[in-house]
Amino acid sequence: MAGCLGITDSSGLQRSCGDCDVCCTAMNVTALNKPAGTRCKHMKTAGCSIYLDRPATCRDWYCMWVRDRHGIFSEAERPDRVGLFLTASRPDPDGQQTIYAHPIRPDALQRDPARRLLSRLRQFVTVCELPYRSEASRIALTFEGHPLEPSAA
Numbered sequence: 001m002a003g004c005l006g007i008t009d010s011s012g013l014q015r016s017c018g019d020c021d022v023c024c025t026a027m028n029v030t031a032l033n034k035p036a037g038t039r040c041k042h043m044k045t046a047g048c049s050i051y052l053d054r055p056a057t058c059r060d061w062y063c064m065w066v067r068d069r070h071g072i073f074s075e076a077e078r079p080d081r082v083g084l085f086l087t088a089s090r091p092d093p094d095g096q097q098t099i100y101a102h103p104i105r106p107d108a109l110q111r112d113p114a115r116r117l118l119s120r121l122r123q124f125v126t127v128c129e130l131p132y133r134s135e136a137s138r139i140a141l142t143f144e145g146h147p148l149e150p151s152a153a
């Protein structure tokens with residue numbers, strides 16, 4: 001959606017967010033003192049109430065689904081549709097990454113299409129499923145929520 005974390009301009013991006021606003025809750029935004037996993041106070045029904053003045057984090061951050069240059073994700077696998085928000089670890093010395101799967105609904109990890117998506121990703125990378133709203137999820141969102149793509153890309 002216009003005004004979410006993933007929307008700045010569309011140059012170099014493969015998709016736009018549409019009406020997804022998942023990262024405005026999922027990500028930490030230090031400039032706003034907004035912890036990971038909490039709804040941003042600037043979210044409104046259709047977009048961001050401070051869109052023109054939003055912090056650099058919001059301008060610069062894109063999820064893997066938006067940055068999907070290699071067709072890893074389908075249109076139906078947008079974070080709000082699939083019920084998952086994915087972040088990636090920094091690559092280790094061998095270039096390997098872990099993808100963290102953060103459910104945005106309590107039962108998302110038990111259902112398709114999330115199960116199918118994670119099975120597919122496991123062919124290429126290590127996938128770590130984190131419990132809904134867990135401390136582990138919050139920490140991974142805070143420290144690993146940078147916009148890298150899967151090393152399978």
Ligand code: SF4
Pocket residue numbers: 001004005006007016017020021022023024061062063064065066078079080
């Ligand atoms: S999670 Fe991705 S698609 Fe959804 S609002 Fe954020 S950047 Fe856009």
Ligand code: SF4
Pocket residue numbers: 003004005023024025029040041042043044047048049050051054055058
């Ligand atoms: S300020 Fe809040 S609502 Fe606006 S883009 Fe950033 S996280 Fe989203």
